[in-house]
Amino acid sequence: MALRRHHKIGAAILLTIAALVLILSFFINRYWSPVLAMRVKSVVLSSSDSLYNVDFSDAELHVLKGQLIFYNITLKPDTAVFNRRKKQNIAPNNLVELHLRRLILNNIHPLQLYFHHKLNIGEIILSSPELNVSYQLNHTRDTVIKDRRTPWEMISKSLKSIRIGAIYLNDVKLKYRDYSGNKVAISELKEMNLSASDLLIDSATQTDKSRQLYCKEIVFEVNNYTGQTPNGLYTYKINHLKLSTLTSQLNVEGFRLTPIKANDFFNKSHQTRYDLGIDTIQLNHFDYLGYHKYRKVSASKIMVKGGMLSVFSNPKGAKDPDADKTKSFPNVALSSFTTDIKVDTIQIKRYNIAYSEFNKKSNQTGTITFNNTTGTALNVTNNKDALAKNNISTIYLNSYFMNRGRLNVLFNFNLTDKDAAFSYKGNLGPMKLTDINPATMPLAMVKITSGTIKDLSFDIKGSSKISKGHLALLYNDLKVKLLKPDSTYGLKSKIIETFYANLFILKHDNPDKIGGAPRTFNVTFVRPDNFPFFKTVWQTLFSGIKPSAGLDKKTIEAIAAMKNNNAQKKQERLTKKALRQQRRAEKQREKELQQ
Numbered sequence: 001m002a003l004r005r006h007h008k009i010g011a012a013i014l015l016t017i018a019a020l021v022l023i024l025s026f027f028i029n030r031y032w033s034p035v036l037a038m039r040v041k042s043v044v045l046s047s048s049d050s051l052y053n054v055d056f057s058d059a060e061l062h063v064l065k066g067q068l069i070f071y072n073i074t075l076k077p078d079t080a081v082f083n084r085r086k087k088q089n090i091a092p093n094n095l096v097e098l099h100l101r102r103l104i105l106n107n108i109h110p111l112q113l114y115f116h117h118k119l120n121i122g123e124i125i126l127s128s129p130e131l132n133v134s135y136q137l138n139h140t141r142d143t144v145i146k147d148r149r150t151p152w153e154m155i156s157k158s159l160k161s162i163r164i165g166a167i168y169l170n171d172v173k174l175k176y177r178d179y180s181g182n183k184v185a186i187s188e189l190k191e192m193n194l195s196a197s198d199l200l201i202d203s204a205t206q207t208d209k210s211r212q213l214y215c216k217e218i219v220f221e222v223n224n225y226t227g228q229t230p231n232g233l234y235t236y237k238i239n240h241l242k243l244s245t246l247t248s249q250l251n252v253e254g255f256r257l258t259p260i261k262a263n264d265f266f267n268k269s270h271q272t273r274y275d276l277g278i279d280t281i282q283l284n285h286f287d288y289l290g291y292h293k294y295r296k297v298s299a300s301k302i303m304v305k306g307g308m309l310s311v312f313s314n315p316k317g318a319k320d321p322d323a324d325k326t327k328s329f330p331n332v333a334l335s336s337f338t339t340d341i342k343v344d345t346i347q348i349k350r351y352n353i354a355y356s357e358f359n360k361k362s363n364q365t366g367t368i369t370f371n372n373t374t375g376t377a378l379n380v381t382n383n384k385d386a387l388a389k390n391n392i393s394t395i396y397l398n399s400y401f402m403n404r405g406r407l408n409v410l411f412n413f414n415l416t417d418k419d420a421a422f423s424y425k426g427n428l429g430p431m432k433l434t435d436i437n438p439a440t441m442p443l444a445m446v447k448i449t450s451g452t453i454k455d456l457s458f459d460i461k462g463s464s465k466i467s468k469g470h471l472a473l474l475y476n477d478l479k480v481k482l483l484k485p486d487s488t489y490g491l492k493s494k495i496i497e498t499f500y501a502n503l504f505i506l507k508h509d510n511p512d513k514i515g516g517a518p519r520t521f522n523v524t525f526v527r528p529d530n531f532p533f534f535k536t537v538w539q540t541l542f543s544g545i546k547p548s549a550g551l552d553k554k555t556i557e558a559i560a561a562m563k564n565n566n567a568q569k570k571q572e573r574l575t576k577k578a579l580r581q582q583r584r585a586e587k588q589r590e591k592e593l594q595q
Helices: 002-047 079-087 110-116 151-155 262-268 288-294 330-336 384-389 433-444 495-505 533-548 553-594
Strands: 052-055 058-062 067-077 094-108 118-127 130-135 161-178 185-201 215-228 234-244 249-259 273-284 296-312 340-359 364-381 392-401 405-414 422-428 446-462 466-486 490-493 520-526
Touching: 067 079, 110 118, 151 185, 262 273, 288 296, 330 392, 330 405, 340 433, 364 384, 364 433, 433 446, 433 466, 446 533, 466 495, 466 533, 520 533
Parallel strands: 118 161, 130 161, 296 340
Antiparallel strands: 052 067, 058 067, 067 094, 094 118, 094 130, 161 185, 185 215, 215 234, 234 249, 249 273, 273 296, 340 364, 364 392, 392 405, 405 422, 422 446, 446 466, 466 490, 466 520
C-alpha cells in the first residue's frame, strides 16, 4: 500500500511539473515574441550601421521541441542611408533585399546556453527565400574602417561558442541586377540551393583559415539556368553549376550559347555569328569573395573539357569596313576588359572549332575545322600587379586540321606592349591536300585534285603593324582544277586556265626532286588596319605558302598582266563585234529603203 502511495505521489509530481512546463511554454510563446522582435530589429539595425531594417509577422518558441520559428521575414535596405553613403564613397557594392516565408531553427539547446554559455543549434532552414541583389561598382577595395576584432572576440564576454550543424536555403528565387555596364544586366535564378555545414565560432576557429565565414563548407548550386543576351541575338543555358568553399572549386556542366537563326541574325547585325558549347568547366582555387565583391576573376586553373565553337563570318561584312581591328588581338582584348582577370593556367581538352565563310562569287560556304583541340594557356591576366611580375602569356595548342593533319602551335603574347607584340611557331604534319577542298573550293574556287603535305613549319614574330618570319612547305604531286560559277552545276572547271596553271605555274613538288634542297621563304606582311588577328595570322602564312607552290610575286604579276591583256582583248573583240552588228544593221536598213 505504501509503495502504491509513493507511485501516485511521484506521478502527481511529474504531471504537475509537465503542466507547469506547458503553461510556461505557452506564456513564453505568448509574450516572448514582441521582446524577440525588438531585439532582432535592434541587432540588424546596429550591425548594418542603419543600412538594413528587418521585420517579421510572428515568432514561435517551442521549448520542449527545441524549435524557434519566424514567419514572413523581410530584410530591406534604407535607400536614403545607401545614397548618403554613396556620396561619401563608402557605399557597399552589393545591396540586398530578402523575403522569407519561414525561418526554422531546430534542435536548440537552451540548457547549454544557460549553464555553459554555448549557443548550439542543430540546423537552420530558410523556406522559399526570395532574394533581390543589386550590384554597382562603387569601390574596388574596402573603404569602411572595420572593427578589427574577430567575431569570437566580440561574443567572448557573453558566449564561449556558437555552433550550427547545418544551414539550408532551398528553392531560392534570385533576381540579380548588375549596373556596372552601359545597360542594366538582369539575371534570374529559380532553381538555386545553398547549404552550409558546421558553423563554429570559438577561440580555435577564429584563426582557422580552412573555414569560410566560420563554416566548414558552403555549397552553392544552380540547375537549369537560362537567359538571353541584351541584344536578343543569343540565348544561354547552364545545366548545373556548383560552388564549394571547402575545395574553392567552381564546376559548370552543360554550358551553351545559342544564336538565333542565321538569316534573322545577319538581318539584325553586322557581327560575326558564334555558336558555343562546353561540356564541363572547372575553376580551381576560385576567389569567389573577390568576384562577389569586386567582380575580380582569380583562379589557379581553369579546365575546359569537351565542346565546340562554330564561327560564321557575317556575309554583310563589318558595319565600318575600314575600322581598325586591333582590338581583336588577344592581348589587346584582354587588356580592354573592365573585369580584373588573373588565371595562372587554362587547360582545354577535346574541343572542336569550325570557321565558316560565305563567298558571294561562288555562292557557297566554305569551312575549315580544327578537331580534337587540346591546349594550355599560361598567365592569362590583366591584373596590374601580376603584369609587373610577368607580362608574357604563353599558349600551347595541338589540333587536327580538317580532322586530318596534326597541328602544333606555340603562341607568345606581350600583354603590355603598345603595339600588341606576339609570336607564333609550329608545324602541320602529313595530310592529303584534297582534304582541304571543303574550304578551297567555295572560298578560293580552286579544287585540289592531288597532292600530299609532308610538313609545314613556320616561325613568325609580329605586332599590330607588321609580321615577319620564316616558312617552309614540303609537299609532292600538287595538281589543281580552277573553277568558275555555274548556274547548273554550282562550280565547273576552267579548262584552259587549269591546263595553263598545272603546266606553267604550279610547282608540283617541294623539294623539286628527291634528295634536293627544299624551297624555304622569308615572309613579311604589313597588316592593313581593318584586318583582325586571325586573318592577319592566316594572310601572313599564306604569303609564304603561295610562293612555295609557284605563285611568287613575279608570277602573280605576270598572271595579273595576262588577265588584263585577255580582258582587254576580250573587250576589243566585243567592240569589233558590236561594230560589225551595227554595219549589218545599217546595210539591212539601206536595202529596205531601196525596196
